[in-house]
Amino acid sequence: MEFNNNIPIYLQIIDNIKQDIVVGKLKAGQKMPSVRELAGTLKVNPNTIQRVYQELDREKITYTKRGMGTYVTEEEKTISSLKEELSKKIILNFVEGMNKLGFSNKEMINTLKEYL
Amino acid sequence: MEFNNNIPIYLQIIDNIKQDIVVGKLKAGQKMPSVRELAGTLKVNPNTIQRVYQELDREKITYTKRGMGTYVTEEEKTISSLKEELSKKIILNFVEGMNKLGFSNKEMINTLKEYL
Amino acid sequence: MEFNNNIPIYLQIIDNIKQDIVVGKLKAGQKMPSVRELAGTLKVNPNTIQRVYQELDREKITYTKRGMGTYVTEEEKTISSLKEELSKKIILNFVEGMNKLGFSNKEMINTLKEYL
Amino acid sequence: MEFNNNIPIYLQIIDNIKQDIVVGKLKAGQKMPSVRELAGTLKVNPNTIQRVYQELDREKITYTKRGMGTYVTEEEKTISSLKEELSKKIILNFVEGMNKLGFSNKEMINTLKEYL
DNA sequence: GTGGTCTAGACCACA
DNA sequence: GTGGTCTAGACCACG
Numbered sequence: 001m002e003f004n005n006n007i008p009i010y011l012q013i014i015d016n017i018k019q020d021i022v023v024g025k026l027k028a029g030q031k032m033p034s035v036r037e038l039a040g041t042l043k044v045n046p047n048t049i050q051r052v053y054q055e056l057d058r059e060k061i062t063y064t065k066r067g068m069g070t071y072v073t074e075e076e077k078t079i080s081s082l083k084e085e086l087s088k089k090i091i092l093n094f095v096e097g098m099n100k101l102g103f104s105n106k107e108m109i110n111t112l113k114e115y116l
Numbered sequence: 117m118e119f120n121n122n123i124p125i126y127l128q129i130i131d132n133i134k135q136d137i138v139v140g141k142l143k144a145g146q147k148m149p150s151v152r153e154l155a156g157t158l159k160v161n162p163n164t165i166q167r168v169y170q171e172l173d174r175e176k177i178t179y180t181k182r183g184m185g186t187y188v189t190e191e192e193k194t195i196s197s198l199k200e201e202l203s204k205k206i207i208l209n210f211v212e213g214m215n216k217l218g219f220s221n222k223e224m225i226n227t228l229k230e231y232l
Numbered sequence: 233m234e235f236n237n238n239i240p241i242y243l244q245i246i247d248n249i250k251q252d253i254v255v256g257k258l259k260a261g262q263k264m265p266s267v268r269e270l271a272g273t274l275k276v277n278p279n280t281i282q283r284v285y286q287e288l289d290r291e292k293i294t295y296t297k298r299g300m301g302t303y304v305t306e307e308e309k310t311i312s313s314l315k316e317e318l319s320k321k322i323i324l325n326f327v328e329g330m331n332k333l334g335f336s337n338k339e340m341i342n343t344l345k346e347y348l
Numbered sequence: 349m350e351f352n353n354n355i356p357i358y359l360q361i362i363d364n365i366k367q368d369i370v371v372g373k374l375k376a377g378q379k380m381p382s383v384r385e386l387a388g389t390l391k392v393n394p395n396t397i398q399r400v401y402q403e404l405d406r407e408k409i410t411y412t413k414r415g416m417g418t419y420v421t422e423e424e425k426t427i428s429s430l431k432e433e434l435s436k437k438i439i440l441n442f443v444e445g446m447n448k449l450g451f452s453n454k455e456m457i458n459t460l461k462e463y464l
Numbered sequence: 465g466t467g468g469t470c471t472a473g474a475c476c477a478c479a
Numbered sequence: 480g481t482g483g484t485c486t487a488g489a490c491c492a493c494g
Contacts, residue, residue, distance in 0.1 A: 333434055
């Protein structure tokens with residue numbers, strides 16, 4: 001995996017994991033790789049993964065059992081609201097951004113269709 | 117003006133100026149406020165504005181005449197391509213982001229319409 | 233190191249680093265000194281070095297890994313084209329300058345040989 | 349005439365005048381255009397031309413008679429040594445620059461010949 | 465420890 | 480008055 005140098009690596013990893021959960025690549029209750037393992041796979045500093053899991057735990061997206069590892073939450077509700085939350089953020093970015101550039105609602109839909 | 121704490125101030129100012137140019141609030145050839153003046157208005161350090169103008173100059177969006185001040189480019193072409201570039205970036209963010217969340221093209225347009 | 237007072241220090245440092253890379257004193261992929269370290273060595277403000285590295289990064293001559301440091305590019309191509317670019321600039325200065333003084337091509341080569 | 353934005357305009361004008369003198373476009377004793385006239389022709393601030401003449405006067409390349417205007421020096425010696433001085437400077441730049449890039453004397457002559 | 469940003473304030477060259 | 484550079488020093492995010 002390649003990282004965009006302008007965005008903190010740990011945020012990029014968090015985003016990827018969230019996406020994997022949303023699309024079902026990571027399932028509810030599933031065990032995540034260990035800190036060291038994931039650090040090795042992604043070739044990043046273990047501290048960075050540590051921070052990733054810590055943040056995901058804080059958002060209740062994962063939970064960590066001492067000495068057992070980190071697991072995807074079992075609350076399906078959290079997962080489905082995660083999808084909503086992420087898409088809302090993306091949509092908001094889009095609408096606000098286009099608005100600031102002077103696009104009306106109609107124009108932005110048309111421009112989007114054109115692009116696709 | 118208020119600044120988002122997570123994004124460097126100078127980048128936010130750059131973005132704002134670009135938007136002002138794109139929507140015509142700042143016109144081609146128009147004189148920009150002086151470094152010190154804008155710094156005073158926005159209540160930031162002159163160095164920060166210096167950096168803003170320097171970056172805009174580098175992108176040919178403005179040009180600076182020694183001892184005279186900084187001006188919006190007179191190339192209408194640069195301005196229109198700026199609008200394209202900015203909107204492209206926003207659209208790309210949207211499409212890629214939604215894609216990664218598992219939205220098909222149709223779904224993302226529908227979700228967008230729903231939101232508006 | 234001593235600085236020419238008429239040229240910005242950061243430009244002089246940039247030039248020196250480029251020369252060190254071109255002549256192989258700094259090798260591809262090699263770690264550069266940290267901002268603070270180089271600032272200490274050259275007895276300039278860390279901000280000045282910051283600017284140096286930023287500019288070199290922008291020209292793809294170095295790259296910076298967050299929290300890790302700044303490194304000479306690993307692209308040998310970039311380095312060799314850097315040498316070309318720098319020498320081209322010097323030659324152009326010479327030829328154009330001598331031309332403007334009324335030297336023919338033959339004359340300028342002879343005058344140069346004489347000098348050496 | 350177009351000015352390079354990175355070099356002070358007054359220096360560029362000085363250089364041009366010196367070149368004109370060296371190649372004989374401006375002759376010994378000849379009257380230079382008035383400050384206002386030259387400023388008009390070059391579309392620069394009269395202050396800038398003022399400084400140009402002041403500097404040329406200081407280098408004894410021109411002399412100014414109060415209320416009469418500015419004239420090219422009548423000392424042919426000054427003019428011929430001007431040519432030497434300017435070409436020396438150009439040659440020195442070339443040789444030192446190429447040296448720093450690791451070119452030997454032979455190499456720099458060959459590269460130069462190749463270019464021409 | 466590393467780079468990135470920002471403030472405060474100074475001095476200079478330029479037009 | 481204008482931009483350009485530099486210092487001094489602080490604080491933060493990142494790995």
